[in-house]
Amino acid sequence: MFITTAKDQSLDSERPRFAHHGHLLLGTLCSRTVRLRRLTGGFTLIEAVVAVAIVVIGFAGAFATVVQAGRMVSGSEEESLVMSGLEQRIDQLRLLNWTALTDGTGIVNDVWTARPEAVAGITVSQETITISPCNVAGTQTLQATWDGNLAPTTSFTGGTALSGAGAVKIVATLTWTGRRSGRVRTESLVTVISRGGISKSVLP
Amino acid sequence: MTALLRFWISLTYTGLNTTSYATRQNDQMRVLDYLKRDIRRASAVEIYNGATLVTDTNTFGGELRLTIPDYYSDSREEDNAIGAKATNVPDDSSGEVAYGTALTVSYSASGGAAVRTEGGTARTLGNAAGVFALSFKNETSGAIRCRVLFDQPMGGSSTRKLRRQVDTLCVPRFEFRN
Numbered sequence: 124m125f126i127t128t129a130k131d132q133s134l135d136s137e138r139p140r141f142a143h144h145g146h147l148l149l150g151t152l153c154s155r156t157v158r159l160r161r162l163t164g165g166f167t168l169i170e171a172v173v174a175v176a177i178v179v180i181g182f183a184g185a186f187a188t189v190v191q192a193g194r195m196v197s198g199s200e201e202e203s204l205v206m207s208g209l210e211q212r213i214d215q216l217r218l219l220n221w222t223a224l225t226d227g228t229g230i231v232n233d234v235w236t237a238r239p240e241a242v243a244g245i246t247v248s249q250e251t252i253t254i255s256p257c258n259v260a261g262t263q264t265l266q267a268t269w270d271g272n273l274a275p276t277t278s279f280t281g282g283t284a285l286s287g288a289g290a291v292k293i294v295a296t297l298t299w300t301g302r303r304s305g306r307v308r309t310e311s312l313v314t315v316i317s318r319g320g321i322s323k324s325v326l327p
Numbered sequence: 328m329t330a331l332l333r334f335w336i337s338l339t340y341t342g343l344n345t346t347s348y349a350t351r352q353n354d355q356m357r358v359l360d361y362l363k364r365d366i367r368r369a370s371a372v373e374i375y376n377g378a379t380l381v382t383d384t385n386t387f388g389g390e391l392r393l394t395i396p397d398y399y400s401d402s403r404e405e406d407n408a409i410g411a412k413a414t415n416v417p418d419d420s421s422g423e424v425a426y427g428t429a430l431t432v433s434y435s436a437s438g439g440a441a442v443r444t445e446g447g448t449a450r451t452l453g454n455a456a457g458v459f460a461l462s463f464k465n466e467t468s469g470a471i472r473c474r475v476l477f478d479q480p481m482g483g484s485s486t487r488k489l490r491r492q493v494d495t496l497c498v499p500r501f502e503f504r505n
């Protein structure tokens with residue numbers, strides 16, 4: 124492990140008088156070892172282990188950063204796909220006639236026939252659509268829910284028929300489980316749909 | 328030491344591939360945003376499979392052609408906000424409302440890039456390195472199914488690819504009932 128240099132050898136030659144004196148000899152050997160350690164350029168095992176540990180910790184930090192970056196990219200991807208899916212839902216709702224939109228039959232029979240195309244590969248646990256009146260007080264609010272693989276359900280709060288409203292506020296919500304994070308996440312999109320389109324609506 | 332070197336190389340490729348995937352994903356979402364905007368405001372939508380017009384609801388076509396009213400008399404570059412623009416005054420003398428000369432916009436993939444062509448001028452929306460593929464299909468509901476796919480070789484691997492396909496339904500405004 125240790126390399127003897129020319130300087131070390133010259134040190135040896137400086138102490139010939141201690142060579143034949145018992146305990147002094149042991150003291151001399153210890154002294155030589157200490158001096159050799161100080162003067163040679165190698166690493167001890169502990170130094171090497173500590174150095175490797177520092178490098179490993181550095182690599183582990185870099186690895187964790189890359190993994191975290193990948194997780195964030197995945198989360199951002201899911202977010203954009205879910206928003207795309209919700210936009211599709213709103214467009215599908217605009218394709219319904221007013222009766223089918225406001226009594227819930229269109230949501231169950233035409234819109235919720237499958238999960239939005241954009242969220243293929245994402246585990247969707249729930250979709251909800253809430254439709255409330257924009258301009259008529261005391262009108263029903265429709266709450267539609269589609270949980271996992273169960274059949275969609277609709278329910279109304281009390282009040283006059285929602286179809287009597289000239290415009291409705293729609294809140295579409297999608298809940299899913301993150302592919303890499305495993306976290307349950309929810310995103311919503313809100314819009315207003317008026318009967319017959321904006322140009323035909325009869326708003327106060 | 329070899330193990331550390333291999334680990335470092337793998338880490339570098341992972342970082343590069345993560346960045347590349349995020350870039351392609353952004354390209355893909357931009358293409359979809361353009362498609363949604365243009366389809367919604369179009370007055371006519373046609374899907375072509377080569378030179379053949381697709382009229383059924385089962386066949387995918389590789390080109391989408393849109394006729395869009397020219398609402399603005401705007402000669403600026405799309406990404407240059409400096410300059411003047413004016414709205415085209417609607418004309419109903421022919422019995423229907425018209426805004427200037429209608430624009431013809433088409434979407435297709437060319438050499439792996441997602442390309443939008445307006446009035447003969449092609450602009451790349453998704454980088455060619457992404458190896459993009461676009462396909463379109465009529466839905467019975469009146470919506471247009473847009474499929475945007477990128478399939479890019481993964482750095483550091485000869486067999487694996489960065490691949491993502493997104494389908495979404497876009498609806499022209501003239502199909503809306505409400």
